Amino acid sequence: MTRGKFITLEGGEGVGKSTQAAMLSDALRARGLDVLLTREPGGTPGAEAIRALLLDSDLEIGARTEALLFAAARADHVQHAIAPALERGAWVVCDRFVDSSRAYQGGGDDLFDDAIMALHNIGSWGMMPDVTFLLTAESEEVARRLTERDGENADRIGGRSAEYHAGVADRFRTLAASDPERFICISADGSPQDVHDRIARAMAPLTGEGG
Ligand SMILES: Nc1ncnc2c1ncn2[C@@H]1O[C@H](COP(=O)(O)OP(=O)(O)OP(=O)(O)O)[C@@H](O)[C@H]1O
Ligand SMILES: Cc1cn([C@H]2C[C@H](O)[C@@H](COP(=O)(O)O)O2)c(=O)[nH]c1=O
Numbered sequence: 001m002t003r004g005k006f007i008t009l010e011g012g013e014g015v016g017k018s019t020q021a022a023m024l025s026d027a028l029r030a031r032g033l034d035v036l037l038t039r040e041p042g043g044t045p046g047a048e049a050i051r052a053l054l055l056d057s058d059l060e061i062g063a064r065t066e067a068l069l070f071a072a073a074r075a076d077h078v079q080h081a082i083a084p085a086l087e088r089g090a091w092v093v094c095d096r097f098v099d100s101s102r103a104y105q106g107g108g109d110d111l112f113d114d115a116i117m118a119l120h121n122i123g124s125w126g127m128m129p130d131v132t133f134l135l136t137a138e139s140e141e142v143a144r145r146l147t148e149r150d151g152e153n154a155d156r157i158g159g160r161s162a163e164y165h166a167g168v169a170d171r172f173r174t175l176a177a178s179d180p181e182r183f184i185c186i187s188a189d190g191s192p193q194d195v196h197d198r199i200a201r202a203m204a205p206l207t208g209e210g211g
Contacts, residue, residue, distance in 0.1 A: 004034070004090045005206060006082065006127075008097040011135035012169050013158045014146035016188045016195060020135065021095040023196040024203070028091055031207060036085040039095035040073065044080045047073040055155040063110040067119060070101045075123030083127070097129060103171040104157065107164075131206065133199055134176045136169075137188035 007024070009017040018039070025037040041051040050073035053059060054066065061069075074097070085092050098120050106116040120126055146154075176183035184202045188195050203209075 001087070001089045004086045004088075004092060005131070006086055006092045006094070006129045007203075008094045008099065008129040008132045009135060010096060010099045010103075010132055010172060011188065012142065012165055012172070013154075014142045014149065015135040015137050016145070016192065017095050017135055019192050020133070020188075020195055020199060021093050023192065024199055025093045027196070027200060028093070028207070034085075034088070034090040036081065036090050036092045037095075038077070038081055038092065040077060040097055040100065041070060042073070043077040043082070043094070046076040046080070050076075055157065057156045057159065059156060063105065067101065067105040067111055067116060070105060071116075071119035071123045074098065074101070074120070078124040078127055094129070097132075098124070099132060099134075099172065099175055102175055103168045106171065107167055129182065131203075132176075132183050133202070134172055134183050134185045135188040135195070136172075136185060141189065 009021050009024075011017055021037060021039070025035045028035045040047070041054055042048045050069055054069055054073070082092050082094065098116070101116050101120070102113050105111055106113045117126070146158075150158075176185055186195065186198050186202065200209075
């Protein structure tokens with residue numbers, strides 16, 4: 001059995017990752033592929049329990065605890081969902097993965113990228129995606145989408161300062177520039193279908209489609 005492909009969608013809050021992960025999964029299924037659509041933190045009962053903890057606005061934890069909890073959720077997700085799916089030949093479409101930890105937790109005040117990757121090596125065998133789509137959009141447009149979706153109800157991490165989220169966006173850009181073989185940067189401006197069409201075009205070499 002040929003191992004499936006592991007595709008991740010990354011980017012800041014509200015840029016459209018979940019919308020695009022669902023559209024991409026549908027398109028791959030329409031091509032007859034077995035697809036696991038999943039997300040982080042989450043994707044297994046254990047990781048979803050850790051997600052509830054991590055996103056609870058009342059939780060007070062330090063940066064190291066937070067990084068460890070994300071790595072622990074990922075370890076469970078990789079071991080019990082992602083790796084078995086890939087081994088049976090399924091394609092995995094994952095809404096966020098380790099690059100989110102590198103961008104959000106690897107900010108440098110207390111932890112750097114090498115520490116995040118060390119946790120990933122311990123927890124998840126250092127597993128990396130075959131392709132990562134980094135979605136980017138104008139901040140005003142993203143703010144409009146988030147207000148429409150969440151109102152004032154941001155979660156513990158989404159509700160952090162604009163300065164924190166600007167740092168996250170910078171780190172995503174740096175990660176993409178440092179690994180151009182894996183990252184594909186996609187403009188998330190325009191309608192969901194416009195964005196999906198850009199992703200589908202970029203996927204063509206992987207799916208064997210022309211054009
Ligand atoms: N291209 C688009 N144009 C307009 N609205 C969009 C577009 N894509 C997604 N949306 C809407 O914007 C909101 C955020 O989209 P979505 O939940 O897919 O983003 P996300 O990146 O997964 O967010 P988060 O990081 O918070 O999980 C949703 O209400 C969604 O319906
Ligand atoms: C995987 C991962 C996620 N985060 C943050 C990013 C978001 O603020 C939340 C997840 O919420 P979403 O609506 O499902 O995108 O968690 C993080 O800080 N580090 C990570 O590794």
